[in-house]
Amino acid sequence: MYTGSILVVDLSTGEASERELDDALVDSRLGGAAVNLSLYEEFKDKDPVVIGSGLFTGSMVPGCALCVVTARSPLNGKVMHSPLVNYLGAELKLAGFPFVVLHGRSEAPSYLWLHDEIADVLPAQAIWGQDTWKAVDYIREEQGEERIQVLSIGRAGENRLSSAMAVVDYWSEGDKVGLGKRLGEMNLKAIATRGMGELEVDDPERTLGLCRRAMGAARSRLGGAKGVDSLLPGADLGDLSTIRHRDIACSGCPWPCRTFVKYNEPATVLKEELKEPGMLVADLSGFLALMEGGRSAADAARLLEACSRLGLEPMAAAARVKGIDLEESRSVLSSLASGGFEARGIPSVEGATCPGTFSPFAPNGGEKEVIALSYVLGICPRYSAKVGLDFELCAELIEATTGLEKGANELRDLANSIIR
Amino acid sequence: MPIRIEVLRCMGCGLCELACSYRREKVFTAMRSSIMLHLDDKRNYFGVMIKLPNDDLVLGRPEGLEVQLAGQSSEDGAGAKPILLREACDECAGDRPHCVAICPAECLSQG
Structure with a gap:
C-alpha cells in the first residue's frame, strides 16, 4: 500500500535524500501518525516537520483522504498531529513520497514540488508576499497541472505568527496548531504534489470485496447525510x-x-x-x-x-x-496577519477528541482509540467520528492490502501508543 | 448498457476513477481509468467524463450532458486530454460496472 520512499529534505542546504520505507517500520507502526512519530523521534534534534500518509490513504477504503502533519506546535510546545484532507494525502502518496521529513531553513523563500518520485526545492520569490490563492494558481500554472495539491502559507505564516495556519489548496482546514508558523520559519511557502503512481495490494479480490462491504456499511450509516x-x-x-x-x-x-x-x-x-x-x-x-x-x-x-x-x-x-x-x-484581518497578532493557544473546540494530541479539526467527537487509529490508517477523523471504525474490518483490510496479520487488540494498542 | 451520469449528484470523491483503474490493473491509481473527474475547485465546477469505444467522449457537466465526437475539442478541452490516451470504457465486459457499484452518490447508473 506504499510506493516510493521516505524523503528527507534539509532546507538549509536544499538537499533532498531518499531512503527505503522498510517493511519492519510498516509492520510495527503501519503508517500515518504512528510512522510520523517514529520519524519525528529520529530527527528530533532538528525540530522537524513530518508529513505522512496513512496506510489506506489513496485507496478505496471509505474515508481514506487523510494526510497527517506531525510537528512541535508553537502554541503549546507539544508534538501535535494536524489532519489535512481533500486530495493532498493521496497525491503525496502516489507521487512516491508517502512520508516527508523537513528540517532546516531555506536561505531564500522556496517551495517543495513533489512529483513522479522527484523532489524539487524551487524558488518562491514570485509568490512570497502573495496570498495562498495566488500561490496555488501560480504553482498550478507553473507546473502545468490543474490537480496539483498545495499546502501553503499566507502572510501570517511568512511573518511567523503563531496565529498562522497552513492552508490546503484554497481552503482553511485542519491546521489549528500553528503549522503555518513552522513553515514560515523554514522559509517554505508551499508544498505541492501530484501523484501518478500506483498502489499495489497483497490480495486484490479480497481488498475489493472488503472495500465494497465497508462502503455499503458506511452508506447505510450515513443515510444520505451531506453538507x-x-x-x-x-x-x-x-x-x-x-x-x-x-x-x-x-x-x-x-x-x-x-x-x-x-x-x-x-x-x-x-x-x-x-x-x-x-x-x-x-x-x-x-x-x-x-x-x-x-x-x-x-x-x-x-x-x-x-x-x-x-x-x-x-x-x-x-x-x-x-x-x-x-x-x-x-x-x-489584514492588519493581524501583518502585525504581531499571536494566538493565545490552540483553539478550544467543544467535542474535539484528544485535544492534546490532535489538532481540533473534528468537532463531532469520536472514541479516542477510533480517532487515533484513523490517524494511523489515513481515514479522516471526522468520517470515523460520524460512521465509526470497525476494528475487525480494519484488521481484515490490513491483511488483504498488506498481508500483515493484526488483531483488533493490537490495533487498539497501536492507537493508544500515539495518544499523548 | 451505457453508463448514465447524473452529474449534479457527483460530490467529487474520485472513487469512480479508482474503481475503473483497479478493475483494469488491480492497483489503486487514477491514471488508468476510462472515467475521469474534471475538477475546478476554486469555481467548484466539476463533472465526469467517460471515453467511449469509438473515442467519443461523454462529458457530464453541471449544466448538462454532451457528447464530444472523436477529434473534436471543446473550449476547455485541455482538461480532457489525459483521458484521450487511455483505454475506452467497455462497461466492465458485461459485469456491473465497477464505477457504478462504488459510486456513493448514485451519480452513475446503468441502463
Missing part, C-alpha cells in the same frame, strides 16, 4: 441555505461534509462563470466563530476566505472582528 450542517447537526448556521451551492467530499469519501457557498454570484449558477464565486466551508469551527455576533453566513464565508488567503487561523482571529462590519473586519 457541513451534517457535520454538527443542530449547529446554527444561519442563512447558509441561501448561499449553498454543492456539497463536496474528499478523496475516497462517501460523505460530502464540506459545503461550497457562493456569495459573489447566485448559488444557483452551474456554469463556469466567475473565477472566484465563493468559498468551500470545510473548517466548520472557524466558520461558526466568524458567525458569532449575528453575522450572516455570506459575510462569515467572506471572512473565512480572507483568513484562508492570509493563512490566518480563523478561530483565533474571530474574536478580533466580532461586532465589526465586513469591510472593517477585512482590514483588521
Whole structure:
C-alpha cells in the first residue's frame, strides 16, 4: 500500500535524500501518525516537520483522504498531529513520497514540488508576499497541472505568527496548531504534489470485496447525510441555505461534509462563470466563530476566505472582528496577519477528541482509540467520528492490502501508543 | 448498457476513477481509468467524463450532458486530454460496472 520512499529534505542546504520505507517500520507502526512519530523521534534534534500518509490513504477504503502533519506546535510546545484532507494525502502518496521529513531553513523563500518520485526545492520569490490563492494558481500554472495539491502559507505564516495556519489548496482546514508558523520559519511557502503512481495490494479480490462491504456499511450509516450542517447537526448556521451551492467530499469519501457557498454570484449558477464565486466551508469551527455576533453566513464565508488567503487561523482571529462590519473586519484581518497578532493557544473546540494530541479539526467527537487509529490508517477523523471504525474490518483490510496479520487488540494498542 | 451520469449528484470523491483503474490493473491509481473527474475547485465546477469505444467522449457537466465526437475539442478541452490516451470504457465486459457499484452518490447508473 506504499510506493516510493521516505524523503528527507534539509532546507538549509536544499538537499533532498531518499531512503527505503522498510517493511519492519510498516509492520510495527503501519503508517500515518504512528510512522510520523517514529520519524519525528529520529530527527528530533532538528525540530522537524513530518508529513505522512496513512496506510489506506489513496485507496478505496471509505474515508481514506487523510494526510497527517506531525510537528512541535508553537502554541503549546507539544508534538501535535494536524489532519489535512481533500486530495493532498493521496497525491503525496502516489507521487512516491508517502512520508516527508523537513528540517532546516531555506536561505531564500522556496517551495517543495513533489512529483513522479522527484523532489524539487524551487524558488518562491514570485509568490512570497502573495496570498495562498495566488500561490496555488501560480504553482498550478507553473507546473502545468490543474490537480496539483498545495499546502501553503499566507502572510501570517511568512511573518511567523503563531496565529498562522497552513492552508490546503484554497481552503482553511485542519491546521489549528500553528503549522503555518513552522513553515514560515523554514522559509517554505508551499508544498505541492501530484501523484501518478500506483498502489499495489497483497490480495486484490479480497481488498475489493472488503472495500465494497465497508462502503455499503458506511452508506447505510450515513443515510444520505451531506453538507457541513451534517457535520454538527443542530449547529446554527444561519442563512447558509441561501448561499449553498454543492456539497463536496474528499478523496475516497462517501460523505460530502464540506459545503461550497457562493456569495459573489447566485448559488444557483452551474456554469463556469466567475473565477472566484465563493468559498468551500470545510473548517466548520472557524466558520461558526466568524458567525458569532449575528453575522450572516455570506459575510462569515467572506471572512473565512480572507483568513484562508492570509493563512490566518480563523478561530483565533474571530474574536478580533466580532461586532465589526465586513469591510472593517477585512482590514483588521489584514492588519493581524501583518502585525504581531499571536494566538493565545490552540483553539478550544467543544467535542474535539484528544485535544492534546490532535489538532481540533473534528468537532463531532469520536472514541479516542477510533480517532487515533484513523490517524494511523489515513481515514479522516471526522468520517470515523460520524460512521465509526470497525476494528475487525480494519484488521481484515490490513491483511488483504498488506498481508500483515493484526488483531483488533493490537490495533487498539497501536492507537493508544500515539495518544499523548 | 451505457453508463448514465447524473452529474449534479457527483460530490467529487474520485472513487469512480479508482474503481475503473483497479478493475483494469488491480492497483489503486487514477491514471488508468476510462472515467475521469474534471475538477475546478476554486469555481467548484466539476463533472465526469467517460471515453467511449469509438473515442467519443461523454462529458457530464453541471449544466448538462454532451457528447464530444472523436477529434473534436471543446473550449476547455485541455482538461480532457489525459483521458484521450487511455483505454475506452467497455462497461466492465458485461459485469456491473465497477464505477457504478462504488459510486456513493448514485451519480452513475446503468441502463
